[in-house]
Amino acid sequence: MTDRDVGAAGGRDGLTFNVQRFAVHDGPGVRTLIFLKGCPLRCLWCANPESQRPTPEPGFLAGRCLGLDRCRLCLDQCPHGALAAGPGRPVLDRAVCGRCRDFACRRACPAGALIVWGRRMTPEEAVAEAEKDAVFQRRSKGGLTLSGGEPLAQPEFALSVLELAKRRRLTTALETSGWADFEILKAAAPLLDFVLYDVKLVDRRRHEATTGRGNEVILGNLRRLAELRPGPRLKVRAPVVPGVNDCPQAAADLGRLLARLPSAAFEALPYHALGRSKYEALDRPYPMGQAKLAEGALEAFRAATESARAAGPSR
Amino acid sequence: MPAEVLSPQESRLAALAAGRPDPFEISHARAARLVKRIEGQKPVIDVERALHFTRAMASSEGRPLPLRWAEALRRVAENVTVHVTEDQLLLGRAGRHGRHGILYPELDGDFLDLAVAGLPNRPGSPADISPEDARLVIDEIAPFWKGRTYHEALNLALPEDVHRLTYDDPQGLISRFIVNETSSFRSSIQWVHDYAKILNHGFSALHQAAREQLEGLDPYGVDDQTRRRPFYEAAIIVCEAVATWARRHAALARSKAELEPDLRRRQELVEMAQIAERVPWAPARTFREAVQSQWFVQVFSRLEQKTGTIISNGRMDQYLFPFYERDVREGRLDEAQALELLECVWAGLAEFVDLYISPAGGAFNEGYAHWEAVTIGGQKPDGTDATNELTSLILRSKREFPLHYPDLAARVHSRSPEAYLWDVAETVKHGSGFPKLVNDEEVVPLYVKKGASFAEALDYAVSGCTEARMPNRDTYTSGGAYVNFAAALEMTLRDGRMLKYGDVQLGPRTGPASAFASYDDLWAAYLRQHLNLLRAAFIQQRHVNRLRALHFAQPMGSILHDLAFASAVDLHQERVPGGLDFGYVEFIGYGTVTDSLAALKKIVFEERRLTMAQALEALDRDFEGFEDVRALLASAPCYGNDDPYADEIAKELDRVSVEFAEKYSKELGVNNDVRYVPFTSHVPFGKVVSATPNGRRAWFPLSDGSSPSQGADRQGPTAVLLSNHNTKNLDLSARAARMINIKFTPKCLEGDDGTAKLVDFIRAFCDLKLWHVQFNVINQQTLIEAQKAPDRHRGLIVRIAGYSAYFADLSADLQNDLIARCSHGRL
Known part of the structure; x- marks a missing residue:
């Protein structure tokens, strides 16, 4: 990574926080996921808290730190003095940090404990990343997937990547929260083979309470996206989250909604606490605490959704 | 769903x-x-083969070697105790009941007494031996061989500088694990017979052919009378010996039948006797006769000599298929009966243990199992797809049979049917890592380039771990040198010495590493150390090839080979007319060396974040108190991540090696190609190499085959394959197998979707024209280990809920959760 790579998104270039190769569960075939940074929602259960803010930010993965007794390489590296020796480990003062463009601390850390989430990328670089696995994609009809964060929150970059990917004959997929200006989604649709569309809750107020936004835009966009002809293949995905939507009512609501989208596939995903260590790395509290999905809750949600869907939208 | x-x-x-x-x-x-x-039985050593072989050899000194060997085999065939295994449908054992191993004193007789005397007290002793048998070894067998073994001859023959890199002691009993010779703990490298010849024609046909050859000899011809005559006389003896041995089994089965109270078993014994009275002397007529005939040949092959990794089984789905098809068509055989017979073969394989009791062989083959490869799939000699019903039956049997037998190898090519690959993928998913895959798209063109016809190359059988053999064209049997290039790296940093060996000047003096001013200086010094080891390997090989011909013969193996039979030259001779000689020089520590050079290049010479002196001090202390230096070095680009920085270094390492092999193979007279197949040698090789600049601690295993260093692959399996592809020098041809291990969790390949993705992955492997891949579907135990040692398992991908993640990056709680969830992965 060069210094140029770290910085805010702007225009055609994008801000990403991860690239994952050999993703085989998010869309058809072997895919390369480009994760875009910045999201309008603040879901309580978000597994990628580093994806939320639209600017680069440092993280400290304490588990990787060698400890100050073995390594002090980072200590005098911050020009702003945001890094100081703490008990056994360095401490990052976020009030002081964040103004810096080159993140010398990250480059100083040999263990990968101090990291910076946020890498500037051109559309060409993003597509080149995906094309590294071209041999595998060709065989599996895989390709490039934009994920996030909310990819459509960086519309110019997202559309440029998709356009270029299409020109390079990659299959394209989008993982979206649906919270975007429909015009952007509409512009993206002809460039997409596959859309994985998150619907967390049909109940507007609960949606707002648990994600920070209402769901009118999301549900409206979903309906209009499904009506596009021709349109991308559509899969609605619902995370099943304890205390949020792991109840028969939420499943029934979702089922009725799906009944109006006959061509959409559906998948329920279980809540997991994988993001916890990243909250710690960002010095943020983990909103879900010790919540756990009850045994059988996923299957019950899936069954209730499917049965409501089968009963039709009128009920 | x-x-x-x-x-x-x-x-x-x-x-x-x-x-x-x-x-x-x-x-x-x-x-x-x-x-x-x-199951779980401790193997027992059976000394009968060694005893009769030794007695025969003791009484025939001075006579032509093929004839002596054939006489010895006759003595063995006539005198070893024969056994009928309870419940077995097949006759033929190399030793006593239960798990057993046999001795080859012609290889290790000079120190066999010491080894056997120490056996009862050896920690983790691999085998038991009765006190009477131990006495026979100590009093009779070993004393004869002292002063007569090939191993002693090689030890005396090696020039001093090569000896120093080969052995750690004057007797050559302890390896240096630097330029490791492997020719003295096996008579032959992995090998495949042309089994079809025996199934279709029987030993009677070879017997007849040998007699005709004898009759056609020029009675005045010196060559005919001194070389060809003993060869064909040996052929006749060995054909009769195999038949005698088989008929002794038949007679025993008959007598057992008479005493057998159970009527069904009595009938089975009678049938077994009838079959063994016929094959392998006469052609097989049925599937069952064919299986029995093949089994006799492979077991007798074990009595004949020690073949590295045990004699391979060849293309079973090809040579058995005509029998299978005819029997099924004519109503003599159904699937269940065929499966039962195959299982009898696998159970027979499982009873035989490939013993390495010499200090060098034992350490080298730590945890060494068996690679008596059964090959399936691929193409026919005319280039059409070869899969058939027997192919899928063998795959099914592999899924059902509970032990790690047989060692199954599936050939794949660009037109392999989807159903076959699906079947292969389903079998891989069972978690035992089988079948391993070998790629026609790489093997066939390379073999054609090296002189095979397309028909021969297309008909190759997988042999041993990853090799490909053309049973009537390959003629080279010498074990090659396994070269520890991590040792070359250490010598580069220590002016030609190694921490383990103190003051011994092992390599050229290339100056103190702290004086290297640039990466170019480092590379130049490394290259001198690297080429010095290759030089020693090739000189060693010259002596190996010359001396083996004086010590070993394999009359049965030779008459099963068209070229050896026609020319009356034993396969262990240096040159069989018309043969293709494919040997190997093994590159061990590929990832370790690449990553170490990349780390020094980037951290010391480019970014200047460390001085060479600091790096060396950290290595001297095995990173104790230098954890920051270790982390810094380990943060440099590594091989296996599709990263051009590391891959370019790896490609250059390959290039200098392959170029050396191309140049000096001509002088050696065989294709001594560069191969990346360690078996388990990367473990003992690691035990002599101190800390390396890639962050590897002293005495830890080196990287394995052409796989990335342990834990260095962080970009997933596609990047592992791509790095492998990127680092091959496709413009050169002195290339051979590259072994790759890929890890998956069962969850990652779950369901039909998972199978489909594995099939696609295999297709991409085929497209990349990589030689070999083996999948490791990780079980629970591995996850537990990964939790304890995350650094060494960084590349392990696990599937969790809607996506996959690196196991090492997960919280302890979630890891525990996954471990609990993964119990179905046990195998």
């Missing part, structure tokens, strides 16, 4: 967990009994 269909293995485990009877036992009663009898 479609209802999940449980695999046989899954239903077996589910049934056992629920306290129900083992379904394998119900549906495969005979195989279950055969397995149960030997």
Whole structure:
């Protein structure tokens, strides 16, 4: 990574926080996921808290730190003095940090404990990343997937990547929260083979309470996206989250909604606490605490959704 | 979601967990009994073969070697105790009941007494030997061989500088593990016979052909009378010896039948006797006769000599298919009966142990199992796809059979049928890592380039671990040198010495590493050390090839080979007219060396974040108190991540090696090609190499084959394959197998979707024209280990809920959760 790579998104270039190769569960075939940074929602259960803010930010993965007794390489590296020796480990003062463009601390850390989430990328670089696995994609009809964060929150970059990917004959997929200006989604649709569309809750107020936004835009966009002809293949995905939507009512609501989208596939995903260590790395509290999905809750949600869907939208 | 269909293995485990009877036992009663009898059994050494072989050799000194060997085999065939295994449908054992191994004193007789005397007290002793048998070894067998073995001759022959890199002691009993010779702990490298010849024609045909050759000899011809005559006389002796041995089994089965109270078993014994009275002397007529005939040949092959990794089984789905097809068509055989016979073969394989009791061989082959490869799939000699019903039956049998037998190798090519690859993928998913895959798209063109016809190359059989053999064209049997290039790296940093060996000047003096001013200086010094080891390997090989011809013969193996038979030259001779000689020089520590050079290049010479002196001090202390230096070095680009920085170094390492091999193979007279197949040598090789600049601690294993360093692959399996591809020098041809291991968790390949993705992955492997890949579907135990040592398992991808993640990056809680969830991965 060069210094140029770290910085805010702007225009055609994008801000990403991860690239994952050999993703085989998010869309058809072997895919390369480009994760875009910045999201309008603040879901309580978000597994990628580093994806939320639209600017680069440092993280400290304490588990990787060698400890100050073995390594002090980072200590005098911050020009702003945001890094100081703490008990056994360095401490990052976020009030002081964040103004810096080159993140010398990250480059100083040999263990990968101090990291910076946020890498500037051109559309060409993003597509080149995906094309590294071209041999595998060709065989599996895989390709490039934009994920996030909310990819459509960086519309110019997202559309440029998709356009270029299409020109390079990659299959394209989008993982979206649906919270975007429909015009952007509409512009993206002809460039997409596959859309994985998150619907967390049909109940507007609960949606707002648990994600920070209402769901009118999301549900409206979903309906209009499904009506596009021709349109991308559509899969609605619902995370099943304890205390949020792991109840028969939420499943029934979702089922009725799906009944109006006959061509959409559906998948329920279980809540997991994988993001916890990243909250710690960002010095943020983990909103879900010790919540756990009850045994059988996923299957019950899936069954209730499917049965409501089968009963039709009128009920 | 479609209802999940449980695999046989899954239903077996589910049934056992629920306290129900083992379904394998119900549906495969005979195989279950055969397995149960030997499961967990400690192998016992049977000395009979060694005893009779030695007595015969002691009485024939001075005579032509093929003739002596054939006489010895006759003595063995006539005198070893024969056994009928309870419940078995096949006759023929190399030794006593239960798990057993046999001795080859012609290889290690000079120190066999020491080894055997120490056996009872050896920690983790691999085998028992009775006191009477131990006495025979100490009093009779070993004394004869002292001063007569090939190993002693090689030890005396090696020039001093090469000896120093080969052995750690004057007697050559302890390896240096730097330029490791492998020719003295096996008579032959991995090998495949042309089994079809015996199934279709029987030894009687070879017997007849040998007699005709004898009759056609020029009575005045010096060559005919001194070389060809003993060869064909040996041929006749050995044909008769195999038949005698088989008929002794038949006679025993008949006498057992008379005493057998169980009527069904009595009938089986009678049938077994009838078959053994016929084959392998006469051609086989049925599938069952064919299986028995092949089994006799492979077991007798074990009596003939020690073949590295045990004699391979060849293209079983090809040479057995005509018999299978005819029997099924004519109603003599059904699938269940065919499966039962195959299981009898696998159970027979499982009873034989490939013993390495010499200090060098034992350490080198730590945890060494068996690679008596059964090949399936691929193409026919005319280039059409070769898969058939027997192919899928063998795959099914592999899924059902509970032990790690047979060692199954599936050939793949660009037109392999989807159904076959699906079947292969389903078998891989069972978790034992089989079948391993070998790629026609790489092997066939390379073999054609090196002189084979397309028909020969297309008909190759996988042999041993990753090799490909053309049973009537390959003629080279010498074990090659395994070269520890991590040692070359250490010598570069220590002016030609190694921490382990103190003051011994092992390599050229290339100056103190702290004086290297640039990466170019470092590379130049490394290259001198690297080429010095290759030089020693090739000189060593010259002596190996010359001396083996004086010590070893294999009359049966030779008459099964068209070229050896026609020219009356034993396969262990240096040159068989018309043969293709494919040997190997083994590159061990590829990832370790690449990553170490990349780390020094980037951290010391480019970014200047460390001085060479600091790096060296950290290495001297094995990173104790230098954890920051270790982390810094380890943060440099590594091979296996599709990263051009590391891959370019790896490609250059390959290039200098392959170029050396191309140039000096001509002088050596064989294709001594560069190969990346360590077996388990990267473990003992690591034990002599101190800390390396890639962050590897002293005495830890080196990287394995052409796989990335342990834990260095962080970009997933596609990047592992791509790095492998990127680092091959496709413009050169002195290339051979590259072994790759890929890890998956069962969850990652779950369901039909997972199978489809594995099939696509295999297709991409085929497209990349990589030689070999083996999948490791990780089980629970591995996850537990990964939790304890995350650094060494960084590349392990696990599937969790809607996506996959690196196991090492997960919280302890979630890791525990996954470990608990992964129990179905046990195999």
